[in-house]
């Protein structure tokens with residue numbers, strides 16, 4: 001067994017639970033709208049959706065927003081507004097005097113375009129004397145968001161595109177977000193939340209408009225709403241509906257002012273209009289009481305005859321002995337009697353009994369009935385090969401003391417009436433179907449319009465996203481160009497740097513004095529050609545080795561390690577003078593220069609140690625360098641004979 005629930009159950013559960021009360025709305029529309037919401041949420045069953053409504057506090061509002069369609073427009077269906085202006089407003093406003101009030105109710109006002117249109121129409125009607133009338137337009141809806149929008153009275157330009165330009169100029173002022181309706185118009189309209197099905201209606205209105213709202217409700221709720229709208233109106237007040245809405249043809253409450261544009265007027269009195277009784281003037285001059293009586297009798301007879309001949313049904317009046325006292329021509333016609341007169345004949349002896357053989361028994365039955373209660377039956381007399389259906393009422397005429405004074409036989413040919421009735425019923429059914437199809441079409445139309453508006457918004461959003469993307473793209477492109485330029489610059493710099501590096505390396509390599517670079521981990525990173533020459537050890541054996549393992553005298557090595565650390569810690573250059581270092585042909589004296597090397601970011605990279613020539617004892621000023629010390633410019637001697645030879649040939 002499936003645990004799915006029906007739409008009806010969902011609606012009932014929502015109403016009894018946390019959800020909006022959607023009972024009374026047409027199920028076809030409701031189902032479409034709820035499914036639309038479910039689709040947005042990726043939910044496939046009503047049960048799952050009910051669960052979502054229970055869990056998500058915001059979902060009832062989302063659902064209501066999906067179900068309520070807010071399509072509206074200023075002066076929507078201009079021809080209908082023109083009919084209101086030309087046919088209804090004069091009826092309502094002509095009797096108004098300065099100081100009088102005028103109350104209107106706009107039920108289902110959506111975002112306010114409709115009540116503001118009415119206010120503009122009234123302002124146009126009253127002209128410069130508008131301030132002299134107390135106009136109040138109550139505008140209600142269930143949709144809070146729509147009402148908040150309406151209260152601001154600000155509309156984007158495209159929502160006013162169909163309004164006559166002179167009205168737009170007269171009643172709107174432009175600001176940054178669009179056009180704002182003028183204060184004088186806003187003052188006339190009072191917005192409020194009210195459910196047309198369940199909240200109390202506004203009362204004592206001269207005009208009620210409820211346009212394109214009824215179409216969302218089922219027939220039962222439509223009737224309830226119409227009754228409320230009727231209540232809201234003063235007698236003679238005008239009701240303005242949407243073009244696809246109820247024609248109120250059957251209504252005893254309203255009469256049409258303009259059926260096409262669904263403008264109706266509430267009857268001035270709720271009683272059916274009675275015929276004015278006319279006084280019967282008897283133009284006689286009776287001389288005696290007897291004459292007077294005769295006169296009255298004659299007049300009564302005249303009336304009796306006139307009545308008998310006026311009414312369409314057949315009447316036969318019998319006395320207490322069932323003798324025909326009087327009848328009308330319709331009686332002869334209905335029963336297809338050939339005799340020109342029945343008067344004076346006993347009923348049982350007339351053709352009537354041939355036409356309807358059950359008459360005597362029915363007469364007896366009627367005469368036995370209590371208190372002259374009428375008896376009705378139908379019979380099907382056949383005459384000239386035609387069968388008719390006749391509805392007969394036998395009404396005993398009884399005196400005040402209860403004695404039967406006679407009988408009245410009333411007969412109506414219902415052959416056609418039945419046919420007509422069934423035709424009328426069929427027509428009514430077709431009319432109702434048409435009306436409901438029309439309403440369905442209208443709601444679908446509104447939905448389409450709302451979807452169209454949504455699509456337009458989405459399109460605009462997409463367009464703006466697209467524009468943003470294009471801007472971003474252009475920015476990226478320009479960034480890219482900048483990066484390319486920077487890249488080129490970097491490449492140039494890298495080439496320059498590489499050249500500089502190799503020059504620097506070459507310089508260090510070609511220095512005539514041993515140069516050693518020690519990094520922060522005290523490992524040897526550079527060992528130039530002179531070092532290799534002087535100490536007889538190649539770079540491959542020394543690079544990466546601890547400075548503490550330099551292939552020189554341990555005393556000097558320790559001193560070098562200490563000096564290196566000092567240079568790294570303090571960042572200062574220092575010179576160790578006259579260090580005697582053993583090389584392959586003996587001892588030689590060097591001045592050791594310790595130079596801290598910094599990175600470009602300011603951090604320490606290591607220490608450069610150069611084994612320079614030990615300064616000779618300071619000679620006389622003429623032969624000395626600028627510091628007064630004699631400078632040794634010779635490179636240290638090579639360690640092996642081949643090198644020695646090599647140097648000699650240079």
Ligand SMILES: C[S@@+](CC[C@H](N)C(=O)[O-])C[C@H]1O[C@@H](n2cnc3c(N)ncnc32)[C@H](O)[C@@H]1O
Nearest residue numbers: 068069071072108110141142143195196211212
């Ligand atoms: C299609 S709009 C019509 C707006 C306007 N009357 C017009 O014709 O331009 C229908 C409006 O009826 C409102 N509505 C729906 N159910 C309602 C209810 N139960 N009570 C009051 N307003 C309701 C909706 O919120 C929506 O704003």
